[in-house]
Amino acid sequence: MSEVGQYKNFVRIISEFWNGVFLIEITGSFKELETFFKLSPPIFIRHVCPFQFKVDLAGQKDKQQLFAVLAELTRLLSKEKSFSIQLRGDKSSELRGFLQDYLVGKGFVLQIKNPVQIVSGIVKNEELYLGVSLASENLSSWAGGACHFAVEKEQISRAEFKLLELMDLGILQLPTQGNVLDIGAAPGGWSRILAQKGLQVVAVDPANLDSRLIENENIVHYKEIIQEYLAVEKKSCFEVILNDMKMEAIESAYIMREAADLLTENSGVAVMTLKLPHIKVKQKIGKVKKILASEYRIIGMRNLFHNRQEVTAVLQKY
Ligand SMILES: C[S@@+](CC[C@H](N)C(=O)[O-])C[C@H]1O[C@@H](n2cnc3c(N)ncnc32)[C@H](O)[C@@H]1O
Secondary structure (H helix, E strand, C coil): CHHHHHHCCCEEEEEEEECCEEEEEECCCHHHHHHHHHHCCCCCCCCCCCCCEEEECCCCCCCHHHHHHHHHHHHHCCCCCCEEEEEEECCHHHHHHHHHHHHHHCCCCECCCCCCEEEEEEEECCEEEEEEEEHHHCCCCCHHHCCCCCCCCCCCCCCHHHHHHHHHCCCCCCCCCCEEEEECCCCCHHHHHHHHCCCEEEEECCCCCCHHHCCCCCEEEECCCHHHHHHHCCCCCECEEEECCCCEHHHHHHHHHHHHHHECCCCCEEEEEEECCCCCHHHHHHHHHHHHCCCEEEEEEECCCCCCCEEEEEEEEC
16 A cells, blocks of 8 residues: 555545555545546556445444435435445445435436446445445446456457456557557467457467467467567557567566557557566566656556556557
């Protein structure tokens, strides 16, 4: 949670609900915190939500206090916009059902997937924290930033979820047509998603692609390391470069710098996964940013729910 230190004039940690989930106090409004995050986006904080209410669930007769809070809460919700409930902690499924029925009964529009408003809650030690915000204010529209995508039978690798998460967060927008260089492509999950979107993929990896991709007309595989490929290819012909290579982050950043010349002049977007050490993470990220700075502006950098000991950066060529 050392990243909170970056916002220390604004944020104070009060307690930890459970591993990695903190109750914080902010000196300004939730809107101001959102603006703060927009100006200086966090890398390791995946989700944030406001709690305007606290209910003591123990020793309540007739849920009186809860109903009083719900009456207040409905004033913060709009009937014009859909809502969903994201409740975590003890007995949360039981309580979620109750809250859902209550709000639907009052005429609010429930929409589980992609709701506009979120009623967030945490139940811990018989205390319920509740709040309302727009999904767009919470850094992620999934509870706790934990996005769970359905597994498709065509899925090739778990790495596919990283790409889907970047798009879901709105950090990455892929073009509808054009050429993509997929560096470190095997077994081919990212290439599969790109090809499915109608993009023409050059996949570079010394390892084999999944056999289901061999006949794919949108994918050409160069079975070699990227250093060999870059030594030969010099044309600026790619709209997008993706790099999910299993490689030390600084070495990988130098490759991204060299590869920048292959991006088309106007629209060039790149994605890079940085494999991180367990110590001195901040220094490593700082060095990578410095290396990339001559060629790219960093649009976003996040420790995704589907990242392991890594962060993924989205870059825009200058
Ligand atoms: C995590 S996997 C990539 C998974 C892929 N994104 C997917 O969706 O299936 C990392 C890959 O990086 C490749 N790799 C490592 N060093 C490389 C290099 N110098 N050039 C090209 N690929 C490299 C490995 O062979 C490995 O297949």
